[in-house]
Amino acid sequence: MERTLVLVRHGQSEWNLKNLFTGWKDPGLTDVGVKEAHEAGRKLKAEGITFDRAFTSNLSRAQKTLDIILGELGQTDLKVVRDEALNERDYGDLSGLNKDEARVKWGEEQVHIWRRSYDIAPPGGESLRDTLARTLPYYVREILPEVMSGKRVIVTAHGNSLRALIMVLEGHTQDSIIAREVETGVPMIYTLGPDSRVVSHREP
Numbered sequence: 001m002e003r004t005l006v007l008v009r010h011g012q013s014e015w016n017l018k019n020l021f022t023g024w025k026d027p028g029l030t031d032v033g034v035k036e037a038h039e040a041g042r043k044l045k046a047e048g049i050t051f052d053r054a055f056t057s058n059l060s061r062a063q064k065t066l067d068i069i070l071g072e073l074g075q076t077d078l079k080v081v082r083d084e085a086l087n088e089r090d091y092g093d094l095s096g097l098n099k100d101e102a103r104v105k106w107g108e109e110q111v112h113i114w115r116r117s118y119d120i121a122p123p124g125g126e127s128l129r130d131t132l133a134r135t136l137p138y139y140v141r142e143i144l145p146e147v148m149s150g151k152r153v154i155v156t157a158h159g160n161s162l163r164a165l166i167m168v169l170e171g172h173t174q175d176s177i178i179a180r181e182v183e184t185g186v187p188m189i190y191t192l193g194p195d196s197r198v199v200s201h202r203e204p
């Protein structure tokens with residue numbers, strides 16, 4: 001049985017372009033972000049992949065990315081499930097601040113720890129562990145059963161909500177997840193085995 005799960009980080013957002021911490025804030029896609037989403041859809045089409053189920057967050061950049069991908073696949077009628085469990089990591093007090101200015105204020109190392117560590121939360125926000133604590137139960141409860149029943153599933157979400165899921169899917173440790181970057185608009189195609197573990201992963 002085919003068990004396909006595709007994860008896509010939204011295309012470039014207005015705040016990615018401005019280099020601002022975004023988290024639960026809701027900026028739209030830039031023109032580049034829209035292009036990246038079309039490109040993601042075209043890549044999936046070239047792979048011959050269509051979907052039976054689609055999940056996204058409560059934030060417009062991920063929703064719009066999904067709409068564009070489904071448009072490229074001729075699947076605009078597919079029902080989309082939106083849930084804040086898939087939202088970006090809450091960046092707390094950093095939300096809206098410039099990432100370079102934050103490095104000047106708090107130092108390169110501290111900002112990197114807030115952005116990439118597993119268990120150190122930015123002030124007033126969520127660590128990756130906190131993010132995992134909401135994305136993983138949602139994945140197990142809502143998404144995984146669909147994949148395991150042979151439905152082809154797409155999830156469009158965010159750099160850190162996806163890093164949380166990827167940590168489990170790719171079997172990263174708290175150390176190895178630090179270096180796992182997720183690019184905007186690049187489809188990550190996973191095939192799962194009968195025990196729900198990943199047997200293959202590619203990024204066309």
Ligand SMILES: O=C(O)[C@H](O)COP(=O)(O)O
Nearest residue numbers: 020021022023088115159
């Ligand atoms: O929320 C944000 O600012 C970005 O989408 C992801 O941020 P990061 O690259 O700092 O993890």
